[in-house]
Amino acid sequence: MRTDQRAYELLDFQPTITDLRMEVLDGLRRQQKRLDCKLLYDERGSTLFEEITTLPEYYPTRAEMEILRQHAKDIAACIGEKSALIELGSGSGKKVRLLFSKLPDPVAYMAVDISKEFLQMSAEGLAGEHPGLKVVAICADYTQPFELPHLPAKKVLFFPGSTFGNFDPPQGQRFLSRWSRMLAKGDGLLIGIDLKKSSDVLHSAYNDSTGVTAAFNLNLLARLNRELGADFQLHRFEHYAFYNEFESRIEMHIRSREDQVVTIGNVPIHFHVGETIHTENSYKFSVHSFHDLAKKSGFSSVQVWTDSAGLFSVHYLEVD
Ligand code: AVI
Numbered sequence: 001m002r003t004d005q006r007a008y009e010l011l012d013f014q015p016t017i018t019d020l021r022m023e024v025l026d027g028l029r030r031q032q033k034r035l036d037c038k039l040l041y042d043e044r045g046s047t048l049f050e051e052i053t054t055l056p057e058y059y060p061t062r063a064e065m066e067i068l069r070q071h072a073k074d075i076a077a078c079i080g081e082k083s084a085l086i087e088l089g090s091g092s093g094k095k096v097r098l099l100f101s102k103l104p105d106p107v108a109y110m111a112v113d114i115s116k117e118f119l120q121m122s123a124e125g126l127a128g129e130h131p132g133l134k135v136v137a138i139c140a141d142y143t144q145p146f147e148l149p150h151l152p153a154k155k156v157l158f159f160p161g162s163t164f165g166n167f168d169p170p171q172g173q174r175f176l177s178r179w180s181r182m183l184a185k186g187d188g189l190l191i192g193i194d195l196k197k198s199s200d201v202l203h204s205a206y207n208d209s210t211g212v213t214a215a216f217n218l219n220l221l222a223r224l225n226r227e228l229g230a231d232f233q234l235h236r237f238e239h240y241a242f243y244n245e246f247e248s249r250i251e252m253h254i255r256s257r258e259d260q261v262v263t264i265g266n267v268p269i270h271f272h273v274g275e276t277i278h279t280e281n282s283y284k285f286s287v288h289s290f291h292d293l294a295k296k297s298g299f300s301s302v303q304v305w306t307d308s309a310g311l312f313s314v315h316y317l318e319v320d
Helices: 016-027 043-052 060-070 073-080 095-102 116-129 171-180 199-206 212-228 287-296
Strands: 002-005 009-012 084-086 108-112 134-140 154-159 186-194 237-244 249-256 260-264 268-270 276-283 299-306 314-318
Touching: 016 212, 016 260, 043 116, 043 212, 060 095, 060 186, 060 199, 060 299, 060 314, 073 095, 073 276, 073 314, 084 095, 095 108, 095 116, 095 154, 095 299, 108 116, 116 134, 134 287, 171 199, 171 287, 186 287, 199 237, 212 237, 212 249, 212 276, 237 299, 287 299, 287 314
Parallel strands: 009 134, 084 108, 084 154, 108 134, 154 186
Antiparallel strands: 002 009, 186 314, 237 249, 249 276, 260 268, 299 314
């Protein structure tokens, strides 16, 4: 781990290239090829994701912002004064800014993100806007255990954007259970959860007409070319996303347009025409199904808010 002195503190647990190579080869040697969705977020991927959040078809960000704006006061009351906010997947930081505008006297903001460039930009911005606030930027894969700096304050974990839906349910339960153990009784969880809805709306949200989601997905191959010396030719692959009604999830894949062999370093990887790399799941919940899962993980629901169209939900829960 490396630490640094700036307007904010940086704790760097960024995974190394060797970790990346091993993880990628392991995923591509499976019967159903798989790459973890966190790999989508290099600098270019994070920029493309920010662009996705502004697309007319991609409703989750707009719906969640509507909820945060409309209910900022109620949400701030749940969080309470002199709290420390820990944000997972901080991205551009625009959601947390909305909260900070209403929060009474927060003591600290810890941002956790795997994309170091984005993390540093948003930590720097927030530290500049709130001179008295302790800002800690933690570059880490938050799906893996990492150590939180000790702070004698009520902690509230902020996990917006329905990123929780990118975990499979058992993985999600393990993740929340780990946090309920890391936090203290009465600490909070403020989390955005996407709701089940018509498959047409979901399909469009992940197959936008301008192809930004496709570029976001295929950028993963460009990243492997750049960082691992792979030789994927992007035009020989295509974006493929669909709603799996039985599993209540959007599945995102990269599909090979032809039979081909790609090398990563000197390791050959064979693709049949139509074969896919599964790159992401995005689970959709009912308010009830999420509360059940959270309860099994040590969190009880305090309040839930939805947007006017009933597309998205934001929950405040407390550690039991
Ligand atoms: C970050 N995550 C919640 C997004 C989602 O909707 O699952 C990622 C995304 N993938 C394609 N579009 C957006």
